[in-house]
Amino acid sequence: MLRSLARRTYRVLLMLYPAEFRHEFGADMLLHFDDLIVNRGAVVATTRTSVDLVVTVPRYQLEAVMNTSSVDRMLGTVVVALPVLGVSSILFGSPWAGAALIGAGVILALASRGRLARSIRTAPPSQRARRLRGSAVSFAVLVTAYIGFVVVTSDEPVSMLGLLVTTLIGVAALGGAAALLVAGLLTPKSEQAIP
Amino acid sequence: METNPRDFLPLTAAQFHILVALSDGVRHGYAIMQAVESDSDGIVKMGPATLYGTLKRLVENGLAEEVPAPDGASDDTRRRYYRLTGLGAMVCSAEADRLAALVKSVRSSLRPVLGLS
Secondary structure, eight states: OHHHHHHHHHHHHGGGSOHHHHHHHHHHHHHHHHHHHHHHOHHHHHHHHHHHHHHHHHHHHHHHHHSHHHHHHHHHHHHHHHHHHHHHHHHTTOHHHHHHHHHHHHHHHHHTHHHHHHHHHTSOTHHHHHHHHHHHHHHHHHHHHHHHHHHHHHHSOOOHHHHHHHHHHHHHHHHHHHHHHHHHHHSOSSGGGOO | OOOOGGGGOSOOHHHHHHHHHHTTSOEEHHHHHHHHHHHTTTOOOOOHHHHHHHHHHHHHTTSEEEEOOOTTOOSOTTOOEEEEOHHHHHHHHHHHHHHHHHHHHHHHHHHHHTTOO
16 A cells, blocks of 8 residues: 555656656656565655655756757747747837847847757757647647637727737747747758758 | 776766676666665665666766666566676776775875874
8 A cells, every 4th residue: 555655656756857857767767666665665765765856856857957958949939939029019019129129039040040050950850740740739829819819809899908918829829830830840850861 | 089088087976886886797777776785885875866867877978888688687678777888897997096096195194183103
């Protein structure tokens, strides 16, 4: 009973580790925990892995955030988000703020173009499907937001807040769909294609 | 260009203990943990995440490698086995030399403090 509970708890707690680490070693760690339970008992297994969890979860999460691909992903998000916010600002009557945001996005994209291109071209082929799927989801969000907007506004006048939220969602979804589509198409199809 | 083992020094305690455990031959994760505990007289108790995180780093750096289960390994087929690479053995040896020099230096420094001639 106690062993089963400890095992289930540990299995759930493994979710705290970064996905990549979990996929690579999650099964090994669970097997290791089972061995510990069998050889040392549930109390020792739980105590030892609890200390291990407290120490390693923040460290591995931080490493996952700070690794190159995460920084590149963040950079790509900012490069897309700045023009999206810029276009939204222009649509809401702040052309100067909008132009500044778009300009900042363009400057950032130009300054980091080598890094962005490298992160796209050297991504594993599994990223291609993920990016294209993300693009399709963003496009679906765009269509849903548009249909929702049309349905709501056909019955009653839309509020300023509603218009703002819908526009932001629509522009963000459009920008995200376009960026992910381009990134997905440029991602190599196979390992051999990675330069 | 050949990799210099000294470029990997100093190793962390976990890295060194795992390399020492693998110097005895091919082992799976849990067996490595048992060997580390045994080699350190029970002082070093390595948790699963520390063990596999360190193994991952060692494999990425080419100091250890995953290998198929050795003949006669009759236990769970889900287990993954690891062994020391040539570079790993050189790095382990270089770290042992570094620590030996450190121990010698400490003993020499502490001799007067401890009142030993």
